[in-house]
Amino acid sequence: MISVASASRERRPPSDKAVPKAEQIYEMVRYAIIRLSMVPGSVISEKELCLQYGVSRTPVREALKRLSDEDLVDVFPHSGTYVSKISFEVAEEGYVIRRALEIESIRRAVQYVTDDDIARLDQLIREMRDILERDALHEYIEVDDAFHSAIAGISRYPRMWKFINLVKAHLDRMRQLSAPVPGHLAEVTEQHAAIVRALERRNADQAELAMKIHLEASFAVMSAMYEDGQYFRRKET
Template identity: 40%
Template structure:
């Protein structure tokens, strides 16, 4: 396979992976973060240190440290006297992070076009095919993993491997919006076709075409943002430091690129 499988880990398998890892603290953090981003732990859900520790077969200490780190990232909220909860999705943050991601990936794309090799082409096309198979079987975890691998690979081919860590560390709210869209077969098909077109354009060294498709591809999250807010109102928060009209204006500007 071109990329790792995306099937959910059972609690037992998750526990074994943690105990075999070099850093229990890092792995517990990664497991909880992945559960939040994948919506296994949905926005607003309460978190219990004892339950999470039992789930991963560890003490409460690495769980507590992971929650502190996730709170710093805005993925967890600790409310005195009330408890600890998975943060709801901030539409404003989705817009801002999408802008960062689009800026970095579009800037790197011409370098990927200049540097792409036959081996790179084979790997990218294998990812596209694996993603198609994941879509056919309904394996959304695997589909998402191939999406991540493809975008990271384009940055690496472009000579900017560290850019992905910047994007990845900031885009948790954006990723949760993306996960909400994946059960839609129409959106899956559209995203996959865009991936195929991006790879074709990069290999053919068609810079303008590659950039146009990549831009449309990355902005799809903004196109679905407001419908998702209406469909899943309990998953989203209103940004208290902005008036609603201003927030809406920023969303529209984000979509148009102005």
């Protein structure tokens, strides 16, 4: 059985008392699942969540229902609740949606990007390189997401990233699995740098190409994780 206490130490739930408990539980458990602190196939204890938050089962079940709707949790009546295994098909769908939207986003960003925006993106790349130097790979995905979210903001479609974030949960778990692949994140960092340089030149075609290369190469590495299989839902034959 997986303890959610370790996940809380990684990311504390929202401190605002106005945030409903069900929302807090949902956010914390979702984060732990995506970051693989709660590994695919592991048991989720409703009782432990109730004790941790000092709540009844109602908000816990509300949070788990939302996670089940996202296919991140499997609920089996009279049996138990489990972290779902990764669905390659759902991850691939998330990738296709993300790719289409980010290509649109990067082309729009070229129209609006400022020198201050370039400086901010370069700062994020420096943070990525620092993470690699420290070998703190578990921190990388946060900065990676900040980079792509910043581009969505520059494009003046900030809600686009919120939608992408919703559909890429299974993809994010594959991203986490692929992080230790030798040289992978170093290559990702250089791909990010190529995207920024194209933005700096205000060249939409180059920016689109750089984004395509980045997303397609990253997904190819992530797809190789499927061959391992232990954390993945296998297709029924």
